[in-house]
Amino acid sequence: xxxxxxxxxxxxxKVSPQDLEKGLKAVILDGMCTQAMGVLTGGAFLVAFxxxxxxxxxxxxxxxxxxxxxxxxxxxxxxxxERVRTRRGISVAFSGASRLLWLLIAAIPLLFAAYTGAGxxxxxxxxxxxxxxxxxxxxxxxxxxxxxxxEKILGSFFARRMILSTGLGIVLTVLAGFFxxxxxxxxxxxxxxxxxxxxxxxxxxxxxGLYFLSRTPEPKMEKQGEVPSLRELLTRPxxxxxxxxxxxFSVPWSFAINMAAPFxxxxxxxxxxxxxxxxRADRDQRADRRGNAADEEPVHRGxxxxxxxxxxxxxx
Numbered sequence: 001x002x003x004x005x006x007x008x009x010x011x012x013x014k015v016s017p018q019d020l021e022k023g024l025k026a027v028i029l030d031g032m033c034t035q036a037m038g039v040l041t042g043g044a045f046l047v048a049f050x051x052x053x054x055x056x057x058x059x060x061x062x063x064x065x066x067x068x069x070x071x072x073x074x075x076x077x078x079x080x081x082e083r084v085r086t087r088r089g090i091s092v093a094f095s096g097a098s099r100l101l102w103l104l105i106a107a108i109p110l111l112f113a114a115y116t117g118a119g120x121x122x123x124x125x126x127x128x129x130x131x132x133x134x135x136x137x138x139x140x141x142x143x144x145x146x147x148x149x150x151e152k153i154l155g156s157f158f159a160r161r162m163i164l165s166t167g168l169g170i171v172l173t174v175l176a177g178f179f180x181x182x183x184x185x186x187x188x189x190x191x192x193x194x195x196x197x198x199x200x201x202x203x204x205x206x207x208x209g210l211y212f213l214s215r216t217p218e219p220k221m222e223k224q225g226e227v228p229s230l231r232e233l234l235t236r237p238x239x240x241x242x243x244x245x246x247x248x249f250s251v252p253w254s255f256a257i258n259m260a261a262p263f264x265x266x267x268x269x270x271x272x273x274x275x276x277x278x279x280r281a282d283r284d285q286r287a288d289r290r291g292n293a294a295d296e297e298p299v300h301r302g303x304x305x306x307x308x309x310x311x312x313x314x315x316x
Contacts, residue, residue, distance in 0.1 A: 009089035011220040015148065019217045023148060026212040028161050033209025035165035039172045040202030041102050045180065046127075049195040053108070053120040063127060064258065070131040077139035078233045087144035088218040091137045092210060098133035099206035101126045106199035109192035147219050 015023070047060055055063070081087060105126050112119030149157055176198055183194030237243045 009086050009092065009214075009218070011086060011088070011218045013220055015217045015219050020148070020150075023216045024157065026216045027145070027149075028164060030209040030212040030216070031161045031165045032168050033205045033212065035169045036172055037099065037102075037202040037206035037209065039169045040176055040198045040205065041105075043173075045176065045195055045198055048180070049192065049199075050120060050123060052192055052195070053123065054117055055120055059120060059124070062124060066124070066128050067131040068258065070128060070135050073132050073135040074139045075234060077136040080136065081140050081143055082233065085221050086218075087140040087221070088214070088216065090140035091144060092214050094133045094137035094140070095213065096207070096210050098130045098137065099203055099210065101130045101133075102199045102203035102206070106196040106203070109190075109196055143221075144218055147221065148217065 012019070046063065047055075050059060050063055081090060084090060105123055108119040108122055112122065179198070180194050183197075184191050187193065
């Protein structure tokens with residue numbers, strides 16, 4: 001496997017200015033496609049899909065925790081990058097495998113039509129694999145971009161990439177919310193299929209981004225002689241005082257934001273009923289009192305847009 005990746009994705013001894021310009025455009029396009037995938041497959045839509053499968057608050061919390069738990073896979077991924085030394089190959093291989101998993105999640109309404117409980121656990125396992133493979137790809141991607149993009153334009157380049165991706169994400173979030181509301185009004189008995197369509201579109205966007213990623217040049221990694229031990233690779237950044245200050249800010253910030261964000265989709269629908277949202281039994285009781293289970297879910301576009309502005313975890 002390693003030899004195949006190395007043979008297909010050979011790094012360049014030197015990236016020409018022309019190749020660099022094309023590569024930077026490809027990185028921006030990949031970022032926009034990845035953002036589209038994240039919007040259509042995550043956030044409010046994933047949580048609503050899980051709720052429709054019978055998820056409790058515990059399951060919602062588990063789905064929210066999985067991407068962060070799998071980030072520990074970045075630790076051995078650092079060692080993998082040092083060993084293989086073909087970052088484009090690692091990124092494309094692991095990103096491709098992770099993104100294809102959304103086709104499995106999209107097929108759950110067909111595969112588990114009579115067993116939604118089993119379908120929920122398939123979602124949890126598939127999301128864990130998606131996030132784990134993405135963590136490995138992200139580690140390789142970060143190192144690759146650091147060597148590819150000139151330092152003098154690094155900040156402005158990623159600012160531009162973020163602006164374009166965020167703008168696209170906002171538009172897609174609102175459009176996807178309108179689509180889900182339309183689908184639920186038109187096909188109230190087949191609501192899950194509306195989310196499946198979003199997941200398929202998200203997977204397609206991710207695979208298009210994968211094409212741009214594969215066309216991005218990669219400079220050779222600097223030779224360091226003997227490969228450092230895993231312990232040395234992990235402790236070296238902690239010796240940098242600037243990096244430690246960054247951790248001091250980012251850790252509590254991320255903890256606070258991501259503790260609350262997944263439950264917005266669970267909580268917001270209860271506001272029009274005089275309170276928050278409990279487990280599925282409470283939701284069903286409220287729906288029965290209103291006499292129409294389909295009316296129990298509010299407008300998706302509003303909560304999707306609200307959740308969108310919570311900073312997501314990047315997963316290439």
